[in-house]
Amino acid sequence: MSALEPEVDITVTVNGEIVTARAPARLHAADFLRQRLGLTGTHIGCEQGVCGMCTVLVDGEAVKSCLMLAVQLDGRQVQTVESLAEDDRLNPLQQAFKDEHALQCGFCTPGFLMTATALARRGERLSRNEIREEIAGVLCRCTGYDNIVKAIEKHLEETADADAARVAR
Amino acid sequence: MTHILERPTGPLGGSHDDRTDAIGSNVPRKEDDRLLRGDGRFTDDVEPPHVLHMAVGRCPFPHAQILGIDTSAALEVEGVKHILIGSDVRAATEPLTVLRPVPGAPDLHYYALAQDVATYEGQPVVSVVATSRHIAEDALELIDIDYEPLPHVVDVIAALEPDAPVIHPHVLGSNLLVSNRDESGDPEARMAEADVVVAGRFRINRVTGLPMETRGIVVEWRPGARELTVHTSTQVPHLVRKQLAESLRLDEGEIRAVASDVGGGFGLKLGIYPEDVLACLHAMALRRPVKWTEDRSEHFRATTHAREAVHDFRIGATADGRMTAMTNVYATDLGGWNSSFGSAQLSSVVFNGPYKIEDGSVERRVIVTNKTPIGAYRGYGQPEVNFAYERLVDQLARRLDMDPLELRAMNMVRPTDMPWRNPSGAVYDSGDYELCLRMAGDAVGYDEHRKAVRGPRPDGRYVGIGLSSFVERTGYASSRFLARRGSQFGAHESVTLRANRSGGVDLYTGVSTMGQSSETAFAQVTSSVLGIAYDKVSVHAGDTAASPLNTGAFASRTMIAAAGALKDAATQLRDKTLRLAAWRLETEVGTLEVAGDRVQHRSDPDRYVLLSEVFSMAILGQGLPPDEEPGLEATAHFEPPDAAYSFGTAAAVVSVDPNTGDFDVERFVLVHDCGTVVNPKVVDGQVRGALVQGLGAALSEELRYDADSGQLVNGTMMDYFAPSAADVPPIELLHTEVPSPVTTFGVRGVGEVGTIPPGAAVANAICDALADFGVELSTLPITPESVWKALREQRA
Numbered sequence A: 001m002s003a004l005e006p007e008v009d010i011t012v013t014v015n016g017e018i019v020t021a022r023a024p025a026r027l028h029a030a031d032f033l034r035q036r037l038g039l040t041g042t043h044i045g046c047e048q049g050v051c052g053m054c055t056v057l058v059d060g061e062a063v064k065s066c067l068m069l070a071v072q073l074d075g076r077q078v079q080t081v082e083s084l085a086e087d088d089r090l091n092p093l094q095q096a097f098k099d100e101h102a103l104q105c106g107f108c109t110p111g112f113l114m115t116a117t118a119l120a121r122r123g124e125r126l127s128r129n130e131i132r133e134e135i136a137g138v139l140c141r142c143t144g145y146d147n148i149v150k151a152i153e154k155h156l157e158e159t160a161d162a163d164a165a166r167v168a169r
Numbered sequence B: 001m002t003h004i005l006e007r008p009t010g011p012l013g014g015s016h017d018d019r020t021d022a023i024g025s026n027v028p029r030k031e032d033d034r035l036l037r038g039d040g041r042f043t044d045d046v047e048p049p050h051v052l053h054m055a056v057g058r059c060p061f062p063h064a065q066i067l068g069i070d071t072s073a074a075l076e077v078e079g080v081k082h083i084l085i086g087s088d089v090r091a092a093t094e095p096l097t098v099l100r101p102v103p104g105a106p107d108l109h110y111y112a113l114a115q116d117v118a119t120y121e122g123q124p125v126v127s128v129v130a131t132s133r134h135i136a137e138d139a140l141e142l143i144d145i146d147y148e149p150l151p152h153v154v155d156v157i158a159a160l161e162p163d164a165p166v167i168h169p170h171v172l173g174s175n176l177l178v179s180n181r182d183e184s185g186d187p188e189a190r191m192a193e194a195d196v197v198v199a200g201r202f203r204i205n206r207v208t209g210l211p212m213e214t215r216g217i218v219v220e221w222r223p224g225a226r227e228l229t230v231h232t233s234t235q236v237p238h239l240v241r242k243q244l245a246e247s248l249r250l251d252e253g254e255i256r257a258v259a260s261d262v263g264g265g266f267g268l269k270l271g272i273y274p275e276d277v278l279a280c281l282h283a284m285a286l287r288r289p290v291k292w293t294e295d296r297s298e299h300f301r302a303t304t305h306a307r308e309a310v311h312d313f314r315i316g317a318t319a320d321g322r323m324t325a326m327t328n329v330y331a332t333d334l335g336g337w338n339s340s341f342g343s344a345q346l347s348s349v350v351f352n353g354p355y356k357i358e359d360g361s362v363e364r365r366v367i368v369t370n371k372t373p374i375g376a377y378r379g380y381g382q383p384e385v386n387f388a389y390e391r392l393v394d395q396l397a398r399r400l401d402m403d404p405l406e407l408r409a410m411n412m413v414r415p416t417d418m419p420w421r422n423p424s425g426a427v428y429d430s431g432d433y434e435l436c437l438r439m440a441g442d443a444v445g446y447d448e449h450r451k452a453v454r455g456p457r458p459d460g461r462y463v464g465i466g467l468s469s470f471v472e473r474t475g476y477a478s479s480r481f482l483a484r485r486g487s488q489f490g491a492h493e494s495v496t497l498r499a500n501r502s503g504g505v506d507l508y509t510g511v512s513t514m515g516q517s518s519e520t521a522f523a524q525v526t527s528s529v530l531g532i533a534y535d536k537v538s539v540h541a542g543d544t545a546a547s548p549l550n551t552g553a554f555a556s557r558t559m560i561a562a563a564g565a566l567k568d569a570a571t572q573l574r575d576k577t578l579r580l581a582a583w584r585l586e587t588e589v590g591t592l593e594v595a596g597d598r599v600q601h602r603s604d605p606d607r608y609v610l611l612s613e614v615f616s617m618a619i620l621g622q623g624l625p626p627d628e629e630p631g632l633e634a635t636a637h638f639e640p641p642d643a644a645y646s647f648g649t650a651a652a653v654v655s656v657d658p659n660t661g662d663f664d665v666e667r668f669v670l671v672h673d674c675g676t677v678v679n680p681k682v683v684d685g686q687v688r689g690a691l692v693q694g695l696g697a698a699l700s701e702e703l704r705y706d707a708d709s710g711q712l713v714n715g716t717m718m719d720y721f722a723p724s725a726a727d728v729p730p731i732e733l734l735h736t737e738v739p740s741p742v743t744t745f746g747v748r749g750v751g752e753v754g755t756i757p758p759g760a761a762v763a764n765a766i767c768d769a770l771a772d773f774g775v776e777l778s779t780l781p782i783t784p785e786s787v788w789k790a791l792r793e794q795r796a
């Protein structure tokens, strides 16, 4: 690499795997995941923090990875869309998206799935309007959102029910 | 008509006797699993070893002479591999070709890099390839370009003023690229006789389709093999191959274009752009893979915009409300060059909407301005003209003191009138327009609203209901029609089906996957006709090296044309499968049927042979009847005899604050007919998605240019307001289902309809709510500010 691009060593846990890598100082986290780790499920739509295509979980929180530098991932836990499927099968959230036809071109889908994954961890049921507000940071140009909202609503209900059942036991 | 036309009730299951259920049911989408798991393959996901990266330098002025370019400092930068300027491109390529020229338009000779003069902000002027995108961008900053800004014009009306700078003086004497006119009867005579004539000028905003995936391209060149492989985010891989061959002076056989997953197209990814030619030139010069992914701020200037138009519309009518004539003269913006699809062409085709007008004329005037080129976008002129005529119909109703719904109903083309030819020659095929209108009225409580005493609600807001009825052309009216207009593509669609030894069928199509669910719909039709299980159809899409030469995914035409090709190919495959199975089972063909994974006796399903066996017989050429050839595959092409016309009515319920102009779309209902529904969920998804785009274009989206500087003022995601989940009003969809007589299975196109009625429906609702204030809106987008201004004007 050229002297124009200083590089930094980082250690980060990505989808449960510890990765040590050398990242150019101005590389943002989304490019790092895509280009250095081959995790191309995280997409890039604006690099301005507006579209939400690049949403991943960092230490459990949904963040726009185009707004972070790769070096800021050092020491953190990252989760991307590639981690969601369970034993080669869609997880319940992914299945809800499929059942509700919540995706068309699918470019935005990883962003919504990661946003919804973080939402579901709160264990709350939300009204459709609350869901709309919560996911407003991810854009979709194909679906008109209704089916995405329905899929997330369904999934939040299932998780809240499952949590309640666990508590009851 | 066959049983396939009936809408079955159950979903497609694994059992052997429900195969025809595939059409009309919500089968799981073929596309979903990979997209849900991050396994989609979008263009930027393709990363060949040793790939280099391209960055493009763009003209910062709306109109400028390029006096000189000095690349010497940039070439010194470590990592920079290659730089192209205009003269290189001129020497090595032909200008980009236009796929859908406006009839009579002269060629503007558009090269991939600006030659002496750049005609819009964002036009490519120089391109650099380096070992990383960062380095390529750094190098661009070191390139010294000597520009001399020229006088510019960005407004379509101002561009026609005598003192406007002529943007293409070598080809044109003014900024009028071309005008063309369609007419029938004697509209001027009818206007002169009319009891009432209403007229208005309607301005439609410049917007962009804004797919979430920007454009991109990855090129690999193997000179020894003479093979240029191009991964690209396009709706039309076979047309990209054709255009690249023409520009690069290659044979089509030397180019392979691949579009696997496309993150939304909406018309913007129809045909090649300058960057595609540039990436190929760099890759060919360097013998290294070259990649370019458009960044979003480039996208706002480098990918085509849409819609911008000014419509002058008149309607003549009798005192009792019969419309006797319509005239429409409109200016559509081309931008600085003629893109592959140029400015929208369908305003003329359906300018009279659903109304039975015998005496009418429409004139299109295409205007060159110093702005990003206009291209195709969902609707392609139909939303624009709908805003004009539907706004004016409401104004006519007010003039005549008539109910706008009844005025529409009494003037609509009736089912018994069809097929009916409109003044521009479009043949409306079938449908009950009035039924959709009345269903929309009923859904929003239209009658009660009309009867209620006018006045503010307790919360001080005024409520209005607005209607917008439309007819939409979907697909193309035959290749003869296209040939007369100089179009460089056909009206047909093509498909190959090939049996495999696992007992499945491989389906090859040049239609790329961009969210329209074509993989699913194609497999549904194949399953339905052939009788094979839906799961056993594997779809391979968007690769020119592995698909028959087709047309592509646009103009809501894919399903209309593909359904016929699929039916034909699947029938050929089924017939041969049955013949081989009959030989194997020592029985008559007529006693057998394909069912899921086998061929079985109709009366005795226990007597069967598995498809994997039959297909293997054919593939190995072993155990065949004496007169049969080995192999089991079929390629079919189908051109529908005519375009199919979708139709419908939207109704918006809007409340308005008369003091601030603030308004709320409280309900939005669309009643729509797209003929036979192949997959109800997919249809609803397409309609809903397009509606939200249409609402965005009507209410919040606008690309604004500053007249003085000629610059795009709001070319970022931060200040171009595409709707988010929190911005979408409640939408209800209702359907009628009248099969079209001109298409296979009776399908009509579905992908664009939602973009058409929102502007007029919402504007009509606001004007209804504010009728006592005399507000008539005629400009899109409609914002609280524009409503407030209209109120203030009326009060003044």
Ligand code: FES
Pocket: A043, A044, A045, A046, A047, A048, A049, A050, A051, A052, A053, A054, A055, A064, A065, A066, A067
């Ligand atoms: S790419 Fe990160 S928000 Fe758009």
Ligand code: FES
Pocket: A102, A103, A104, A105, A106, A107, A108, A109, A139, A140, A141, A142, A143, B212, B263, B264, B515
């Ligand atoms: S499905 Fe295409 S952007 Fe959401």
